[in-house]
Amino acid sequence: MHFTINGQHHEVEADIRTSLLDLAREHLGLTGSKKGCDHGQCGACTMLVNGRRINSCLTLAVMHQDDEIVTIEGLGQPDKLHPLQAAFVSHDGYQCGYCTPGQICSAVGMLDEAKKGWPSHVSADLTDAPLDDHEISERMSGNICRCAAYPNIVDAIAEVAGLSDEQRQPEREVAA
Amino acid sequence: MLGLEKLFGGDDTNALKMDEPHPESLLDTGAQDVIGKPLDRIDGPLKVAGRATYAAEYDLDNVAYGFLVGSTVGKGKVVDLHAEIAKAVPGVIDVITDYKTFLRNPGQGGETKSPTQGVESVDYWGEPVAIVVGESYEAARDGAYRLQQAIDFETKEGRYNLDAYRDEAKTPPPGVIPPDYKQGDVEKALAEAAVTLDATYDTPSQNSAAMELHASIASWDEDGRLTIHGAYQMPSSDRQQLADALGLSKDKVRIIARYVGGGFGSKLGIAPESVAAAVAAKTLGRPVKAVMARQQVFDATVRRSDTEQRVRLGADADGRITAIAHETLGSNLPGEGFFEPTGASTHFVYPGENRLITHRVVELDRLLSGSMRAPGEAVGMLATESAMDELADKIGMDPIELRRRNEPEQDPQKQVPFSTRQVVPALDKGAELFGWDKRKGVAEDRRGEWFHGLGVATAARSNVLQPSAAKVTIDGQGRAIVETDMTDIGTGTYTILAQITAEILGLPIEVVTVHLGDTDAPPGAGSGGSWGAGSSGSSVYLACEALRKQVADKMGVAAETMTMKDGRVIADNRSVPLAELVGDGMSATGEIKPGKQEKETTQASYGAHFVEVAVNAVTGEVRVVRMLGVFAGGRILNEKTARSQCIGGMVFGIGGALTEEIVHDPRNGRVANRDLAEYHVPANADVPQIEVHFLPERDVHANPIHAKGLGELGISGAGAAIANAIHNAVGVRVRSFPITLDKLLDGLPPV
Numbered sequence: 001m002h003f004t005i006n007g008q009h010h011e012v013e014a015d016i017r018t019s020l021l022d023l024a025r026e027h028l029g030l031t032g033s034k035k036g037c038d039h040g041q042c043g044a045c046t047m048l049v050n051g052r053r054i055n056s057c058l059t060l061a062v063m064h065q066d067d068e069i070v071t072i073e074g075l076g077q078p079d080k081l082h083p084l085q086a087a088f089v090s091h092d093g094y095q096c097g098y099c100t101p102g103q104i105c106s107a108v109g110m111l112d113e114a115k116k117g118w119p120s121h122v123s124a125d126l127t128d129a130p131l132d133d134h135e136i137s138e139r140m141s142g143n144i145c146r147c148a149a150y151p152n153i154v155d156a157i158a159e160v161a162g163l164s165d166e167q168r169q170p171e172r173e174v175a176a
Numbered sequence: 177m178l179g180l181e182k183l184f185g186g187d188d189t190n191a192l193k194m195d196e197p198h199p200e201s202l203l204d205t206g207a208q209d210v211i212g213k214p215l216d217r218i219d220g221p222l223k224v225a226g227r228a229t230y231a232a233e234y235d236l237d238n239v240a241y242g243f244l245v246g247s248t249v250g251k252g253k254v255v256d257l258h259a260e261i262a263k264a265v266p267g268v269i270d271v272i273t274d275y276k277t278f279l280r281n282p283g284q285g286g287e288t289k290s291p292t293q294g295v296e297s298v299d300y301w302g303e304p305v306a307i308v309v310g311e312s313y314e315a316a317r318d319g320a321y322r323l324q325q326a327i328d329f330e331t332k333e334g335r336y337n338l339d340a341y342r343d344e345a346k347t348p349p350p351g352v353i354p355p356d357y358k359q360g361d362v363e364k365a366l367a368e369a370a371v372t373l374d375a376t377y378d379t380p381s382q383n384s385a386a387m388e389l390h391a392s393i394a395s396w397d398e399d400g401r402l403t404i405h406g407a408y409q410m411p412s413s414d415r416q417q418l419a420d421a422l423g424l425s426k427d428k429v430r431i432i433a434r435y436v437g438g439g440f441g442s443k444l445g446i447a448p449e450s451v452a453a454a455v456a457a458k459t460l461g462r463p464v465k466a467v468m469a470r471q472q473v474f475d476a477t478v479r480r481s482d483t484e485q486r487v488r489l490g491a492d493a494d495g496r497i498t499a500i501a502h503e504t505l506g507s508n509l510p511g512e513g514f515f516e517p518t519g520a521s522t523h524f525v526y527p528g529e530n531r532l533i534t535h536r537v538v539e540l541d542r543l544l545s546g547s548m549r550a551p552g553e554a555v556g557m558l559a560t561e562s563a564m565d566e567l568a569d570k571i572g573m574d575p576i577e578l579r580r581r582n583e584p585e586q587d588p589q590k591q592v593p594f595s596t597r598q599v600v601p602a603l604d605k606g607a608e609l610f611g612w613d614k615r616k617g618v619a620e621d622r623r624g625e626w627f628h629g630l631g632v633a634t635a636a637r638s639n640v641l642q643p644s645a646a647k648v649t650i651d652g653q654g655r656a657i658v659e660t661d662m663t664d665i666g667t668g669t670y671t672i673l674a675q676i677t678a679e680i681l682g683l684p685i686e687v688v689t690v691h692l693g694d695t696d697a698p699p700g701a702g703s704g705g706s707w708g709a710g711s712s713g714s715s716v717y718l719a720c721e722a723l724r725k726q727v728a729d730k731m732g733v734a735a736e737t738m739t740m741k742d743g744r745v746i747a748d749n750r751s752v753p754l755a756e757l758v759g760d761g762m763s764a765t766g767e768i769k770p771g772k773q774e775k776e777t778t779q780a781s782y783g784a785h786f787v788e789v790a791v792n793a794v795t796g797e798v799r800v801v802r803m804l805g806v807f808a809g810g811r812i813l814n815e816k817t818a819r820s821q822c823i824g825g826m827v828f829g830i831g832g833a834l835t836e837e838i839v840h841d842p843r844n845g846r847v848a849n850r851d852l853a854e855y856h857v858p859a860n861a862d863v864p865q866i867e868v869h870f871l872p873e874r875d876v877h878a879n880p881i882h883a884k885g886l887g888e889l890g891i892s893g894a895g896a897a898i899a900n901a902i903h904n905a906v907g908v909r910v911r912s913f914p915i916t917l918d919k920l921l922d923g924l925p926p927v
Contacts, residue, residue, distance in 0.1 A: 018313075018314055022313055025233070026313060034387070037852050039851055039853065072225065086224075092217065092819075096435075100226075138861045147438055147824045148827030150859075151823055153860065
C-alpha cells in the first residue's frame with residue numbers, strides 16, 4: 001500500500017492488524033506519535049489525516065491508502081518549530097512531554113475546525129462559536145495530560161489563535 | 177532508604193553531609209543571574225518536535241516484541257500454561273516464563289533488593305505469569321490474548337474486601353514514619369475538650385496513570401551485561417533491584433532512561449515487564465521490547481492504597497487544639513511491608529499536647545500498593561484538612577482563623593524548630609489574592625442554576641534530602657557538561673541543573689549540556705518524594721563549587737574573590753576567558769548526603785489552597801471554577817517549571833477530590849475500571865485557569881541550594897479545599913472520596 005507521511009511518499013507492506021500508530025512507531029521510525037492507551041482514550045497518538053485530527057491507535061494502517069498523513073515530525077523540527085510547538089515551549093504547555101506531540105497535532109486540527117465554524121459541546125450558538133478559553137478546553141479534552149499542563153496548554157493555543165484577554169474570557173454563565 | 181552503598185568517590189569529589197546549616201550559597205553570589213528565572217525547558221524543543229526518546233523508542237537491531245500474559249484469577253496457581261496455543265500463532269517465536277524469577281509485583285521506591293518473585297502461585301488478578309515473544313507486536317499480542325484465555329488455573333479462596341477483614345488488620349513495620357505514635361492522653365483530653373469532632377473519611381485505591389506505559393527494551397552483550405532502556409524514576413536503585421532479581425552484580429546492569437513520560441510513583445521501582453523482557457532476551461539471544469498495555473498498568477503495576485481514616489479533634493472554646501487522633505487503615509498484598517503513611521503530615525502540621533497517630537494494614541489479594549504522588553499527605557490531608565473545616569464550622573469560626581490559632585511555634589512532637597514555615601503568611605496572602613472576604617455563608621451564593629462556594633486548606637509536604645552525586649566537566653572550549661543518573665520525569669531537572677551550573681560557573685545556559693538517566697554516570701537521587709531538585713541540585717552545586725576552586729587555582733586567586741560571568745573569569749583586575757584557564761578541560765564530582773540537620777529541624781514545604789466551586793443545584797455536578805495555591809518551598813530554581821509542578825499537583829487534587837477511584841471487583845480483586853475511559857483523571861475541561869503564587873524563602877537547613885520539594889506540595893491539601901468549598905456551596909459534607917454527584921444529590925438545598 002502507499003500513502004504520504006510528512007510530505008514523503010511511502011510504499012509499505014503492512015500487517016492487516018497494524019494500527020496507523022504502530023506502523024509509524026515500529027516500522028517507519030516515527031516515534032513522535034505516542035501510545036498511551038491504544039484505545040482512543042488519551043489522545044497521545046493524535047495525527048492529522050487529510051487535515052483532520054484522528055486517534056491513530058484506533059485506525060488500521062491499511063485503511064489509509066493514498067492518504068496524506070502529518071505527524072508531529074512533519075510540523076516542525078527542534079531548530080525550526082511550528083508556531084504551536086514554539087508556544088508550547090514558551091508557555092510550558094507540557095512537563096514529561098509524552099502527551100505533547102498528540103496535544104500539538106490535536107491543536108492544529110482543532111484550530112482548523114474552529115476556523116471552519118464547527119461548534120462544540122459548550123458552544124452557546126451552533127452557528128457562531130468563537131474560540132475562548134472554555135471552547136479551547138472543551139475541544140482539547142480528548143487529549144489527556146497527567147502532568148496537567150492544561151492551563152498552560154490553553155495559554156499556548158490562545159496565543160497562536162491570536163485571542164485577546166477579552167476574547168479568552170467573555171461573560172458566560174460561570175460553570176459552563 | 178536509598179541504599180547507595182558507595183557513591184562515586186575520589187580525590188576530585190566534593191562531598192557534603194548536611195550536619196550543619198549552610199547559610200552561604202553560591203547561588204546568591206553568582207553573577208550570571210539565571211537562577212530562579214522562568215527559563216524555557218532546555219529539553220523543550222526535542223519534546224515538542226517528537227524527538228525526545230522515551231523507553232520504547234530506541235531503535236535496536238533484531239528486536240523481538242514481548243507481550244505479557246496476566247492471570248485471570250485473583251488467587252490460585254497456574255496448572256497448565258498451554259504454551260502451544262500461542263506458539264501456533266504465525267510470527268510467535270516463543271512463550272517464555274520462569275516461575276521463580278518473574279516478578280510477582282513491582283518494586284517499591286529506593287529498595288535495593290528484588291521485589292517479591294515467583295509467579296506460579298497467583299496472588300492477585302492480572303499477575304504476569306508469562307511473556308509471549310513474536311517477530312511483530314501484532315503476533316505477540318495475538319498469541320498473548322489467546323494464551324490468556326487458555327491457561328488452566330487452580331482457583332483458591334482469596335481476600336478482596338477491606339471491610340470484611342478489618343478485624344484482622346496488622347501493624348506494619350516502620351516505613352517513612354513509624355506506624356504508631358502516642359503522646360499524652362487523647363481520650364482524656366477529648367473528654368475534657370470544649371469542642372470535639374469525630375469523623376471518619378475514606379479514600380479509594382488510585383492509579384498514577386502516567387501517560388507513558390511501563391516499557392523495557394532488554395539487551396545482553398557478549399560479556400553478559402544487561403542493558404535496559406526503560407521508564408524509571410530512580411535508576412540507581414532500580415538497577416540494584418534488577419541485578420538482585422536476575423542474580424547479577426549491579427555492574428552487570430545498565431539502565432538508560434533519558435526521557436520518562438511521567439511517573440508519579442508508579443516508576444519508582446522496577447515493574448514486571450523488565451525482568452520478563454530480560455529473561456526473554458537472554459533465552460532468545462536477541463533484544464526484547466516489552467511494553468505493558470494500559471490495562472496491564474492498572475492490573476499489575478502499583479496502586480495507592482485505599483484508606484479509612486478516623487479523625488478526632490478536641491479544642492478549647494477559642495479553637496485551640498488540645499487533642500488530635502488520626503487512626504488509619506490501608507491495604508496491601510500479604511507479606512509486603514509498605515503502608516500508606518496517611519498520618520505523615522499529622523505529626524507536625526498542628527499543635528495539641530495529646531496525640532495519637534496510627535496505621536494498620538489489611539492484607540488483601542489485590543495488586544501491590546505503594547507510593548503515588550505525595551504518599552501520606554495526598555490522602556491524609558483530605559481527611560485532616562476536611563476535619564479542620566468541620567471543626568471551624570462547629571465553633572462558628574472562619575477556617576483561616578482556626579488555622580491561625582493553631583500555628584505551632586515548633587514541631588509539636590519532636591520539640592525542634594521548623595527550618596522554615598509559612599503557613600500563616602500563605603493563608604493571608606491567599607485570602608487577599610483570592611478575595612476570601614467575599615465568601616458567603618453555607619448555600620448563600622446561588623447564581624442561576626449553580627451554587628458557588630469557597631474553600632481553603634493548608635498545604636504541607638515533608639522535605640527529604642537523599643544521597644546524590646553528579647559529575648560536572650568544563651571542556652577545552654569552556655562549555656559545561658553535567659552527568660548523573662538522575663531523571664527528569666517532567667519535573668524540569670534538565671533545566672534546573674543547567675541553571676545551577678550556569679549560575680555558579682558564570683556561563684550562558686546555552687553552553688551547558690545535561691546528560692541524565694544513564695547508570696554509567698554517577699548515581700543520583702532519582703525522582704520521587706519531591707527530593708529531586710534539592711538532592712540532585714546540591715550534588716551539581718558541589719561539583720561546580722569544586723570546579724570554581726580549580727579555576728581559581730589556575731587563575732592564582734582565592735575562589736571567594738573571583739567572579740565568573742558570561743564565560744569569563746574576573747579577579748585581581750584581570751578578565752580571562754574560562755576556556756583559556758581550563759586547558760584540555762577539568763572535571764569534579766559533587767556528592768550530597770543527609771545529616772544531622774534533618775533531625776535538628778523539621779523540614780517541610782508549606783502553603784495554602786483556595787478553591788471556588790460551582791455545584792449544580794439540580795444535578796449536583798461540581799465544577800472547579802477557580803483555584804489558587806500559595807506556596808513556600810525554599811528557593812525557587814525556575815519560576816516557570818516550579819509553577820507547572822504546583823499546577824500539576826493541584827490538578828491531581830481535583831482528581832482525588834472529584835473523580836479518581838479504582839473499583840476492585842469484590843469477587844476477585846480485579847481492577848474493574850482498568851483504562852483511561854473508566855478511571856477518570858482530570859481532562860482539560862475539568863481544569864480552570866489555576867493561579868500559583870510563591871512566597872520568597874531560603875532554607876539553609878535543607879541543603880546548599882536552599883531549595884525544597886514542590887512536586888507533591890501542590891496535591892497536599894488541594895482536594896480538601898475542594899471538599900470544603902463544596903460544603904460552603906451547598907452545605908453537604910461528603911467524607912467518602914471522590915465526591916461524585918450521587919453523594920451530593922440527597923443533601924442539596926430544595927430546588
